[in-house]
Amino acid sequence: MPFSKLGLSDPILRAITELGYSQPTPIQEKAIPVILKGKNLLAGAQTGTGKTASFVLPILQMFADMPKIRAKRVRALILTPTRELAVQVEDNISKYAKYLPLTSMAMYGGVDAAPQKQRLIEGVDILVATPGRLLDMYTQRAIHFDEISVLVLDEADRMLDMGFIEDINKIIERLPTERQNLLFSATLSKQVRFLAKTAVENPVEIEIARDSANAPQIDQWLITVDKDKKSALLSKLITEQAWEQALIFIQTKQGAAKLVSQLEKRGIAAEAIHSGRSQAVREQLLVDFKSGRLRFLVATGVASRGIDIDALTRVVNYDLPDEADDYIHRIGRTGRAGACGEAISFVSKDDFRNLCAIERRLGHIIVRKEIEGFVPNKEVPVSILDFVPKNTTPKTFKARAPEARTSRPAKEGSFETAHAKKHRSAKSKPEAKATVARPQSAQTDNSSETTGRSAPFNPWNSGSKTN
Structure with a gap:
């Protein structure tokens, strides 16, 4: 299916064609129509699958004919875990919006806040931000959230790993209740799904497995x-x-x-x-x-x-x-x-x-x-996947991943407790459990190893x- 069949306007199609985009990736083909319909989305796709374009392109389409944004306001907020990713996402937005009258900005810590404050005074259609700097700007009243209609949590699993859950919750509490929510993650772990329950109401779920023929x-x-x-x-x-x-x-x-x-x-x-x-x-x-x-x-x-x-x-x-x-x-x-x-x-x-x-x-x-x-x-030492117990006929053994320790259930609505439980379990010593797979003569999948x-x-x- 070509991009032209996904409901994107000519200015967007012209920009992505110049960038060498010919056919949408699986995540783009599935996510773009869902977002254009205004639905919430929970999407899982590995890195390198084109996740950024899958949410940026439909956002550009939705905002293409909007009037000029008011001062200190934004229409779409994209949260990312790192400064580098914020810069990269905003750079892609600028390229995709080359022929549109839309503005974008990357906002992150580690640099002087004054230029960012000045830029926000003009209003920004699409803001890409790290959670900490965004909250700091909000506290200083350099930005208002009342016109945000789309929230994107990009690389959600990484943000949770980096301990941003508290900041994310604070931001969500201050956003308008009527908004479209999009969560993208490389993995849809239990922790990511827990976050989705509070941040993304009744989402359409998409999970893309990489095609082995096209994978790196x-x-x-x-x-x-x-x-x-x-x-x-x-x-x-x-x-x-x-x-x-x-x-x-x-x-x-x-x-x-x-x-x-x-x-x-x-x-x-x-x-x-x-x-x-x-x-x-x-x-x-x-x-x-x-x-x-x-x-x-x-x-x-x-x-x-x-x-x-x-x-x-x-x-x-x-x-x-x-x-x-x-x-x-x-x-x-x-x-x-x-x-x-x-x-x-x-x-x-x-x-x-x-x-x-x-x-x-x-x-x-x-x-x-x-x-x-x-x-x-x-x-x-020899890898656990090669482990052969004593006094047994030599066979191929494959270790099963250790199960997490059972601990007290997390308090309802508290991700911090569940996240802490994960790390407490991770600190426990793995107990690999070996199970017989197949005789060596029957091996096929791992012969090269x-x-x-x-x-x-x-x-x-x-x-x-x-x-």
Whole structure:
């Protein structure tokens, strides 16, 4: 189905055609007609599926013929978890609205509030904001919510993970009751559905599974290495394999700064992006990295979600993330727009627990490699997915994800209690329960892993997470 069949006007169609959009993605094809009918929507689709256009295009269509907005008012409010995503979404809005008399703005913390206040005085049709800065502006009466007719919660699962639930609830309490509500999330977890019950009344639900034929092809493997040898290993790979560019994920901003310094001592120019750097610096680093002027970018989790980097061929997990879903979103930065990508993880013995959680999430083991001169002194144990109990005939075993501890029921209407319960459970020691799958002779799906051959990895075909 072409975009012209979705009820979009000629100015919008002209703009997206110039951007190279020819056919809508599944989430766009299903979501746009629902939004244009004024219905509430709960949508789940993995990163890279075109979620932004699926809500921005119909909003532009609905507002195309509206009169000029009043001072300090907005018509549509889009909440995002990070500054970078707010900037990216607003940039897309500007491109899609190229031939429309509509205004948009990105509002976020970490920068001087004065220019944002001045911009709000003129009124803004579509505001993309992070929750904290929005509440601050509201408290200062720099913005009024009385004309908001559409609320979008973008990357809702990430906002919950980052602890924005209280701010989101405060914002929702102050919005007009008569409004259209749209919630978009990479995963429709129990926590996201809990939020939807309070924020999105009687929604149409859409959940898109990525088509394996069109999904990114990511060659995924790991290297076992001692923790204190990781920087030397990274330098060796960059130099000897002549890497052109890589996005390198690390857990802490202190670690990011240290790694950049270590790389520079070996003649490798790199930069770090994390929450401790100013917004202006972060934006410039992303611009330089996307353009290719910056070859190696060391990032904390701030860059793992919602950042589109065209033609990025390689992602490195210098540290494994604590959450398995974060791993999926990290490696999703590569292999975009039909291209192939490579995801490499450095795994030391300290990372084993996180590795097991990630492999349970994927449903298969990740192919391991050892690099000469970097064989770990502290051996990384065999993956739980390979576990074979003693005194049994060797067979293939597959671990089941651990169940969360039972705790007292959450107080009605209190997400904080349910969210806290999730984290209390996550801190408990996983108890993998092994169940017999099939004899090795009958294996088919994971033959490449058990023989050490690496097949292209499709993270969107690995099943949904059980919470």
